[in-house]
Amino acid sequence: MTAAVTRTVRLGGALLLIGWLAFALASAARAQTPPPDPFEEGKQLYLENCAVCHGLDGQGRVGAELAKDWPSIRPDLTVKTIIENGVPGSVMPAWSAAKGGPLSPAEIEALTQFILSWQSSGAPQITPPPTATLLPPITPVPEIEGDPNLGARLFAQNCAVCHGEHGQGRVGATLAKSWSGIRPDLNLRAVIANGISGSQMPAWSAARGGPLSEGEIQDLVAYILTLNRTSPALLVTPAQPPIPGAVDSPFSGWGGVAVLLALLVVLIGGALLLQRRKP
Ligand code: HEC
Ligand code: HEC
CATH class of the missing domain: 1.20.5 (Single alpha-helices involved in coiled-coils or other helix-helix interfaces)
Known part of the structure; x- marks a missing residue:
């Protein structure tokens, strides 16, 4: 050599x-x-579950104003109890696992602290999560009015919290199913516009005091009718956002770059060696 x-x-x-x-x-x-900052966790949970009804900075929308002072000696207990149990007779759902909701005690604690941070000190500005993710375009169901692609965005913002990201059901009913009836679109439009009284399903049309226009409701109908065509595999695994730093492959990060570089050098060395050996 x-x-x-x-x-x-x-x-x-x-x-x-x-x-x-x-x-x-x-x-x-x-x-x-270190474990994630509880304030950041509360903020994230709020954006995912509550902002749809209570507004991005707690100013109230379908739901009550939360950015206010709580007249109580233990405002933390007041707020926590309401989140755990919901407000019976209103659309405010119960969120604790004990009441059939989706949140753990630690998550409810983080939410409570986040909401209390709005007291007197003034509301911290929070930026909405990016919703403009690029998704493959959805093919509309023939002869149904409305744009399912716009509907998908409205669904993520307003309905996924209760009906699941793919309409698979959560606090609310499963929507990824086949809809019986001759004109399921008319049926859906009426339910979304008017809500279901006596349940947690709010009325969404502007005419009923909700935040959505007739056109937006039609877009939602067009989207929901595409859901039962989605592969069942999609319906059971809601997409998880990538967790930064969770990719644990030996070929990630600078270590990976160096390993690949080293392998390259060894290969070149080997090739040179073979070449020299030739008579
Ligand atoms: C579908 C809409 C909706 C969603 C989603 C929702 N809420 Fe509510 N919430 C309401 C409504 C409506 C009220 C008012 C109920 C009443 O008093 O009649 C309310 C009331 C409350 C109250 C009591 C307000 C007061 O002044 O007494 C708290 C606290 C609260 N919600 C927290 C939350 C939290 C935290 C989340 C997310 C985990 C959440 N809500 C999600 C609709 C909603
Ligand atoms: C706070 C939770 C909540 C939110 C937010 C919510 N829903 Fe619902 N929805 C429900 C519940 C609960 C039911 C089942 C009510 C019942 O039948 O008792 C339901 C029922 C429905 C139904 C009827 C399902 C069936 O099988 O007949 C439709 C359609 C529907 N929701 C659409 C929507 C759309 C579209 C949005 C967003 C604009 C939305 N929902 C937002 C809780 C919610």
């Missing part, structure tokens, strides 16, 4: 070592990441 080739192979070895070291260090650092 010539000196040059030996050097190339040694360089490769050294880089390989550096790569694995960097990877090990990165893994260790990841393991030590």
